[in-house]
Amino acid sequence: MSKRTADLLHSLVPWSYGFRSRVAWYVGDRRAHPELMAWYPRERLLDPIASLDMCTPLERAWSARYATTDYAAEGEIVELGAWLGGITLSLVRALPGNPAWAASPRTVHVYDEFLHDRQRERLERSPLEHDYVERGSFVHHFERRLEPYADRITLHVGDVTDAVWTGGGIELLFNDLSKSWPIWNAVRSTFYRSLVPMVSTVVEQDFAHSWTPWLHLWHYRARHHFRFIEHVPGGGSVVFRLERELTPELLAPDAFEDYEEAEVEAAFRWAESLVGGYLRGNVAGAQVVVNMFNDELGRATEVLARALAAATPDAASHSELLSDVVPELARRLEERTASAAAPPDQAGDEPVPAAAPAQVGEPPGGDPPDAPLVPCDLESIQRDLESWSGRPSLLATAVDGTITTIDAAPAWSQWLQPDQWVGGSLGHIDAALAEKLPDGRWVGSVARDDGAAELVILLGSAGAGRRVRMVIVPSEADDEAQTILIASPDLDPPA
Numbered sequence: 447m448s449k450r451t452a453d454l455l456h457s458l459v460p461w462s463y464g465f466r467s468r469v470a471w472y473v474g475d476r477r478a479h480p481e482l483m484a485w486y487p488r489e490r491l492l493d494p495i496a497s498l499d500m501c502t503p504l505e506r507a508w509s510a511r512y513a514t515t516d517y518a519a520e521g522e523i524v525e526l527g528a529w530l531g532g533i534t535l536s537l538v539r540a541l542p543g544n545p546a547w548a549a550s551p552r553t554v555h556v557y558d559e560f561l562h563d564r565q566r567e568r569l570e571r572s573p574l575e576h577d578y579v580e581r582g583s584f585v586h587h588f589e590r591r592l593e594p595y596a597d598r599i600t601l602h603v604g605d606v607t608d609a610v611w612t613g614g615g616i617e618l619l620f621n622d623l624s625k626s627w628p629i630w631n632a633v634r635s636t637f638y639r640s641l642v643p644m645v646s647t648v649v650e651q652d653f654a655h656s657w658t659p660w661l662h663l664w665h666y667r668a669r670h671h672f673r674f675i676e677h678v679p680g681g682g683s684v685v686f687r688l689e690r691e692l693t694p695e696l697l698a699p700d701a702f703e704d705y706e707e708a709e710v711e712a713a714f715r716w717a718e719s720l721v722g723g724y725l726r727g728n729v730a731g732a733q734v735v736v737n738m739f740n741d742e743l744g745r746a747t748e749v750l751a752r753a754l755a756a757a758t759p760d761a762a763s764h765s766e767l768l769s770d771v772v773p774e775l776a777r778r779l780e781e782r783t784a785s786a787a788a789p790p791d792q793a794g795d796e797p798v799p800a801a802a803p804a805q806v807g808e809p810p811g812g813d814p815p816d817a818p819l820v821p822c823d824l825e826s827i828q829r830d831l832e833s834w835s836g837r838p839s840l841l842a843t844a845v846d847g848t849i850t851t852i853d854a855a856p857a858w859s860q861w862l863q864p865d866q867w868v869g870g871s872l873g874h875i876d877a878a879l880a881e882k883l884p885d886g887r888w889v890g891s892v893a894r895d896d897g898a899a900e901l902v903i904l905l906g907s908a909g910a911g912r913r914v915r916m917v918i919v920p921s922e923a924d925d926e927a928q929t930i931l932i933a934s935p936d937l938d939p940p941a
């Protein structure tokens with residue numbers, strides 16, 4: 447459909463925007479989750495604004511079910527981050543069906559600054575396109591949509607970090623705005639202190655996502671205070687019930703530095719276990735992101751290599767791990783490499799203390815250690831790669847970056863031949879890949895404990911990306927020689 451036809455259609459039939467996709471969601475959800483269909487927001491089929499909701503229809507159905515059957519009206523309902531009010535709408539429409547609420551009606555407290563923030567692309571050709579102004583208010587869209595239920599809502603417009611909560615015990619806290627560590631700290635200190643044991647339910651809408659790692663770390667630390675209730679199918683929301691009062695330590699601000707490596711590791715494995723399906727890949731991505739935010743790009747790449755190795759094919763191809771986290775890490779690595787390579791006067795006022803592109807056979811990020819911490823064990827590296835990829839890996843030897851022998855040459859033989867130059871540094875490998883595989887790019891490198899270097903390469907577009915791991919083992923006998931192992935679960939060996 448051309449843009450003109452689409453525009454004409456929208457002007458004649460206002461609800462046509464996103465209609466096909468809303469129907470597709472409905473059909474898919476009805477088939478997969480009949481248990482939530484009694485609360486499904488069917489009115490969204492005729493509501494073009496619903497195509498812009500960020501929560502899924504099943505998260506809206508979950509909210510309506512909670513408001514009807516679980517809410518005991520012993521405390522307040524607080525929604526943090528309403529956007530255009532999709533969740534709000536489901537809550538306020540459902541409440542009158544709940545006898546406890548009907549006996550003592552309360553309003554839903556909604557917090558949002560309602561300011562457009564870099565969503566121009568998202569709103570293109572939508573009913574909101576024409577009044578989009580960066581940092582302009584969109585509260586009127588929320589108010590118009592929720593107008594029939596205005597008496598069931600108390601609206602708090604403004605930056606949540608300035609909010610004060612004096613409303614007493616909170617029974618439902620729906621958190622969908624803790625998008626940065628400072629906001630999360632503020633939200634905890636303002637609202638989480640009013641959670642009541644055995645009464646409060648908390649929905650962490652950003653839990654099955656990669657960009658909010660503070661949630662995983664904190665909830666792991668607070669896990670003995672909450673009972674995990676469920677992961678709302680297919681969405682980001684994970685639901686907890688508070689069972690033990692939160693301590694002052696848990697309500698105090700925290701930071702990444704407060705978490706030891708072992709706790710970080712345990713936290714993300716625990717958080718992954720709470721989430722279903724391919725969305726586990728999002729949580730694995732959050733561990734990469736937390737290192738990336740902390741500017742620990744080497745560690746981030748190492749975590750990424752492990753996450754890719756452990757990901758199910760579904761998680762690898764559908765989660766944010768490949769579609770969002772990998773490109774962002776690649777961008778930051780490239781930026782760092784470029785800034786390290788630039789002459790000092792072009793590198794900016796405060797050059798990032800970055801590693802120069804590593805030489806093949808050297809651990810990236812600096813000089814090779816005098817002696818490997820753990821001796822390289824080729825057989826175990828090969829076993830590891832083969833168990834990851836489920837296919838034979840390529841084993842080649844090289845001298846000074848040029849292939850001399852190839853032991854097992856599956857599909858790779860079309861790319862690697864004896865006498866072929868494979869590059870002497872990560873930058874060269876990147877350039878060689880770009881030339882041979884225009885859609886390929888390297889993601890980054892990992893300095894292994896055994897003195898080898900590992901490259902994680904993603905070929906193709908993020909969604910359908912094919913993963914390749916390449917381990918370069920320096921020879922102990924000959925400074926110039928390396929053994930190169932390459933494996934991929936996504937590329938078939940040749941016939």
Ligand SMILES: C[S@@+](CC[C@H](N)C(=O)[O-])C[C@H]1O[C@@H](n2cnc3c(N)ncnc32)[C@H](O)[C@@H]1O
Pocket residue numbers: 498499500501526527528529530531532533557558559560561604605606607622623625629
């Ligand atoms: C992901 S959206 C919420 C989506 C919504 N739950 C839905 O169902 O469509 C996050 C919201 O948080 C709001 N937000 C982000 N940072 C904020 C802040 N510091 N103070 C107030 N609101 C904020 C944004 O304006 C945005 O509407």
